[in-house]
Amino acid sequence: MTSTTDIKPVVKQRRPMATRIRLTPFNAIGALITLVLILLAFLPLLAVLVRAFFQDGSFNLSAIEETLAIPGLGQTLLNTFSVTIASGFIALVFGSILAWLNERTDARLGLFTDSLPLVAFVLPPIAGAIGWVLLLSPTAGYLNVLVRDFLGVFGAELTEGPFNIYSWGGLCFVYAIYQVPFAFMFVSAGLKNMDTSLEEASRVAGRGLVGTLLRVTLPALAPALAGALLLTVWTSLALYSIPSVIATGAEMKVLTVEIVNAVAFSYPARTDIAVGLSFIMIVAVAGVWFLQNRIVRNSRHATVGGKSRAATPMKLGRFRPLARALFWIYASVATILPIGALLLVTLSGYWTPNINWGKLSLEPFRRQVLESPIVREALTNSLTLGVVGATIAIVMAAILALFFLKLPKSLARTIDGAIKLPSTLSHIVLAVGFIFILAGPPLSLSGTWLILLVSYIALYYPQGAVAADGAASQVSSELGEASMVSGASQSKTFIRVYLPLMLPGLIAGWAMLFVRMVGDLSASAVLAGTGNRVVGRQILEIFQNGTFSLMAALAMALTAISAVVVISLTIVSRRASRWSVASSGAGSRIKKGMK
Template structure:
């Protein structure tokens, strides 16, 4: 073993250590959770876990989760696929704006999105209901309903579908659509019978990703479903651990195992469907620049895209901003009474809120740097090597993407909160969880960036006598810095807006923004809640702008 390590190059050894660290931090907690569930001993473990199956609330929780996640996934697939097709394959595209529209919600924490829609659609006091009250027919929205919950889940999921489907559509051979158009097919028929069937594997992958993400999301149901008295898996898990006394860890672990089994089943279905060979194939010849003419539908599509932007970002953020400036939340806006009192409360009076902002900035900044360093090392390693080892290393750091964050949070609580680590309520456990949960987006960004660097540049460096380390330092890293910074921005935003880990792993001694939002929400101080949400959005946008600005400077060198 010692001889083997001695033969390994330093960079290879560093890569293997990074992959091993992430694998341990991922699979040890999951294994510990399963072991604790099976051999928990007296008062816990397998017997208590089996008791979950007899609980009267289990069937409604599973049914509610199935309906909400299933419905929002179908709707997100439809909306995301149509928007991607319109922006990529038709003349209804509105350029760069159309490309950015569907992914803007990714820059807004989903908890802020959910709270913004509460301020808009809450019965009687929501701003939209204040406007509807002026109409003669008495229409009222209710965000605290099945429809409201599915709506927010859907707009939160659309960006994931759009990113995957738009990439697949860009690689689609236009000859398939041109042949259908020559034969007289209308644009919508081309979409239904040619474009979407040709990218069936991408649609299936998008559906799996959306389902996994929606299964593990806690921020949206914690804000909307609890008030609507709609119980889902994530809210029930948090209730068992934080609201029941003593905490029912075994039952929470059992629900986590149910979620994990559901994900594994979906993954198996995806593999079978994508390998079935029933999807249309994409031609291998060069693609043309032809687009489908939507005729009279071009401008309605463009207006719909702009309406989507307003619905998913401008309107809810505007609602947050207004409530943050109001002395108290009311649908009747007194513009002369708006002030910054809630921001003063959040920054200088409420120590929980002000402390959480500092802690989240530190954890998200540190976690984003750690995650991207690991992602960069593995991406550079993978591009220079092929085979089983490279696949294992790449899979190790991306595998957490296939596990809902709530399951990972429960696993970390099971493994590290008690003996022998005693990390409950510490910054360390949150940092480890953040890195494991949000490493995959950074790894994907790093891999995409490194793969764009031509092999000829690396070969030229090698021919000039540079070793692997010098090639990495002088060629790969300088060219890839803008892409690495983009990945860091994505990871930072995810960590800042996290509620899954915050709900279970944070506490009064180490509050983060997610924990503070939950606490302020339960206290009913909506002005401070809105101010905190607005500051969170401003921080995210500011950090993203700074990172991308630095990336442009490096890109011009």
């Protein structure tokens, strides 16, 4: 029997309060980076708003009134939101199915299926859009020609089609292709974090596969599904590369294309219209964000806890080949087919459905890309900007990921949100703002390489911050505390402890930033000029001139560079991940030995 003296009162543990931040070199650097990023996030937006809503020194709503009076605005909004919602729903369903097959069944194919989220980075959306134009153009599309030849065997004579990429369905199809990886990534993470014993208990209790999915799996995945929905809508609304190629050819007006036309192809630039249209984007993203928060709050009953263990793969039996075929179908649709079309046009030197296989060579690529001074300059500038910009942005993100851990959580969330909020706007609007604050006196950076570098860091930093935050959250605070107790400074602890252990996530974030910066199209349409040519602007100009062979060759070069970088860094990241896990385990054992 236990005596009363042995009974200790149960005291509810309170979350430790944030300690007062000491002025150290590391904290000073973190504060400086925070200030710089906040300025880069809000000054361009403020500059655009001032130019749009203040005329002759007085405030008026003429910009909003002019935006609402745009002919066909209702149809533009209908096109934008219908494509965004439909493609997002398709991507969410298909991505969730692929994630479930990969995480819960024996259909997974190891590294191949685990790497599906990288598809969006191996083939940039602008290259994929061009590839699908070459495949499904009504008259000369390669797949359409094959289908017509096949139908001709049965007596059906078609002069064009049967598919048309220049349509609402074609636009929605290509949108969905590049949203699937985001849904796959979120749902896979949710499935990995679930306690699989809940699903097993449901099946033991007599519920079948469908019942377990509806009553256990989906409620527990509600936050992940909501996050995937928010990300797909956010990226779709801000996407310019795909609609600039397909929607323009289909004579469909889409919000992002209209914003670009207002500021980049109107003289003088209609920044008031661009800002008015961007406000519509903000309202839409805010609505989805509100919906996501409601779903997360209402899904508390599905929160899983305890120590989770690896799920026992469900055996699909005779359906396993069909399940695996879904992975191959998506990989073919997202990469193999469009890359094949780009490669055919590149090696042919022109776009024709009648391919002369004996005359395919690298000579057209060498002549159009390697020997062209303008194209070489654009590639060199883009690669340099990608390397320098991605390195600066990911280092800043890594420092802030740890700096924010020392701030009160409410303050850290507020600052982090303030830095990332402007990225929900169209990049083209912020690019116009950078012209206002950087192009003129006193900096006069118009037409320089530096204006692109600064804008790329500001626009794409949030994506690097997501990778850095995830990497920092996986490092035990005990290791940093042990380093500090041993006398190391914050800077030395960051360099010798946190940075090596965060390396796998930071490498993945660097690769993502590099690919995005090299293939940037929207900001480059405004900021890049004859003095600082980049690949995105060159592709846009080539598309307007209708030179499909050169456009395919340049898109192929961009795809090859992105693929080499992503695949190489994925291998390095995996090796670094194994090393960091081993180091983390060794560090934990050392700390336990010190106790």
